[in-house]
Amino acid sequence: MHLKKLAWLLVMIVVLGTGAESALAQDAPASGAELKFVVIFSRHGVRSPTWTTEQLNEFSAEPWPDWGVPPGSLTPHGRNLMKLFGAYDRAYLAQAGLLGSTGCADTGRVHIRANTLERTLETARAMAEGMLPGCGVEVQSLPLGKTDPLFNPIPAGVGKPDPALAAAALSGRIGGKPEALLDAYRPALETMQRLLLACKPGAQCPPQGSTVKQVLLKLPAAVEQGKGDRLVEMRGPLATASTFAEVFLLQYTNGMAGKDLGWGRLTESNMREMMLLHTAYEDLLRRTPGVGRPQASNLLSHILKTIEQAIAGKPVPGALGKPGDRALILVGHDTNIANMAGMLGLSWLIPGYQRDDTPPGGALVFELWRAPAAGDYTVRTYYMAQTLEQMRKALPVTLGAPPGKAAVFVPACSTAGEGWPCPWKAFQRVLESAIDPAFVRP
Numbered sequence: 001m002h003l004k005k006l007a008w009l010l011v012m013i014v015v016l017g018t019g020a021e022s023a024l025a026q027d028a029p030a031s032g033a034e035l036k037f038v039v040i041f042s043r044h045g046v047r048s049p050t051w052t053t054e055q056l057n058e059f060s061a062e063p064w065p066d067w068g069v070p071p072g073s074l075t076p077h078g079r080n081l082m083k084l085f086g087a088y089d090r091a092y093l094a095q096a097g098l099l100g101s102t103g104c105a106d107t108g109r110v111h112i113r114a115n116t117l118e119r120t121l122e123t124a125r126a127m128a129e130g131m132l133p134g135c136g137v138e139v140q141s142l143p144l145g146k147t148d149p150l151f152n153p154i155p156a157g158v159g160k161p162d163p164a165l166a167a168a169a170l171s172g173r174i175g176g177k178p179e180a181l182l183d184a185y186r187p188a189l190e191t192m193q194r195l196l197l198a199c200k201p202g203a204q205c206p207p208q209g210s211t212v213k214q215v216l217l218k219l220p221a222a223v224e225q226g227k228g229d230r231l232v233e234m235r236g237p238l239a240t241a242s243t244f245a246e247v248f249l250l251q252y253t254n255g256m257a258g259k260d261l262g263w264g265r266l267t268e269s270n271m272r273e274m275m276l277l278h279t280a281y282e283d284l285l286r287r288t289p290g291v292g293r294p295q296a297s298n299l300l301s302h303i304l305k306t307i308e309q310a311i312a313g314k315p316v317p318g319a320l321g322k323p324g325d326r327a328l329i330l331v332g333h334d335t336n337i338a339n340m341a342g343m344l345g346l347s348w349l350i351p352g353y354q355r356d357d358t359p360p361g362g363a364l365v366f367e368l369w370r371a372p373a374a375g376d377y378t379v380r381t382y383y384m385a386q387t388l389e390q391m392r393k394a395l396p397v398t399l400g401a402p403p404g405k406a407a408v409f410v411p412a413c414s415t416a417g418e419g420w421p422c423p424w425k426a427f428q429r430v431l432e433s434a435i436d437p438a439f440v441r442p
Helices: 002-017 019-025 053-057 076-095 118-131 163-172 180-184 186-197 237-253 268-285 289-312 334-344 388-393 424-434
Strands: 034-043 110-114 222-225 232-235 327-332 363-370 377-385 404-407
Touching: 034 076, 034 289, 034 334, 076 118, 076 388, 110 118, 118 327, 163 222, 163 232, 163 289, 180 186, 180 237, 186 237, 186 268, 232 237, 232 268, 237 268, 237 388, 268 334, 289 327, 289 334, 289 363, 289 424, 327 334, 334 363, 334 424, 377 424
Parallel strands: 034 327, 110 327
Antiparallel strands: 034 363, 222 232, 363 377, 377 404
16 A cells, blocks of 8 residues: 555656656657757737827827836847747747757758838847857847848838729728727727727716817717738728727836836726727738738748748748748738738637737748658647737746647648648648738748
């Protein structure tokens, strides 16, 4: 009896002591396949609002807080978060055998490219510092402020999109009645209006005598052909509320408190409710295939060519980086991720977020695995993001305390195996059929 108890105790010690390793094992295919290459497309980290304070103040009863950085810039807190995320990426890829756990030997095997804005460049540099500390990794990009066709193909002149067709594609998803979105999302919109205007529960909102310049629920709704770098424009309560929902999320994940956090009225609960407005807007404006395909075909084409190069082991025209690279890290925007997801029919859900949410620093990941015996390649797709608590408190992201991660099923490609892997040829075929060559620049 004594020996049985001892054996049971030893088993429990092993199980409890290897909990993190067991969780990690679930990330890897059970077939003993080897991770050969990874593409990480990351959104930039926590930034300040892109709207000016004057623009924001038109909709609120009280002035918005000062962020201490110019509009649309990465915050110091946001930079720290991306450095922590970079350290996690290194630990994960080292555990998977793709990179070494320390040192600078992998500096020449990681290709990092960012869009040409301050927030994307600084995010990429922070990730590089976290992943390869002290190694002097160079972040590739076009000159600051120059339009990069990889991230912004329309203003870069890639192809000739049809704004009228894009507007029709979006209108077709809402029955040609943009004003109907007000009723469809009224509960969350009313929550946001009460927060903006400091309305008391059950009281008239806006309050009598309010001098606010713009009232969210009274904005006229419309879908219009876009101009400049936009294929289509959607105006009205949902579109404007999407911006405010994002600003509230940024305040929360930037660690703001007191009056700086939604004037003391923002909670995690009402923030999550209002984030529905942002994901609904993103779904319509970014994920509609007729809108997303012209904007993501070039990006997806280069990603596909880069994976082909990793398999071939020799240069492939259109690939990013060079043969022998182990990782490609691209830093762009939530719009890029939503465009790609809409083209491929991808969805995900990470606890604490809305479905298909793309929070700051979140990344869409494609991993290339090879089965040693047969030599077959598969691609596993997933989305990952730091949890709200990890971002708000700037908690370390480690193998034992990983970010939120959701395996993604790729329609017409994924199989029923662990993580829904795609056979390489099927993955290649799905991307090639989704990409419109008219919007690809070699």
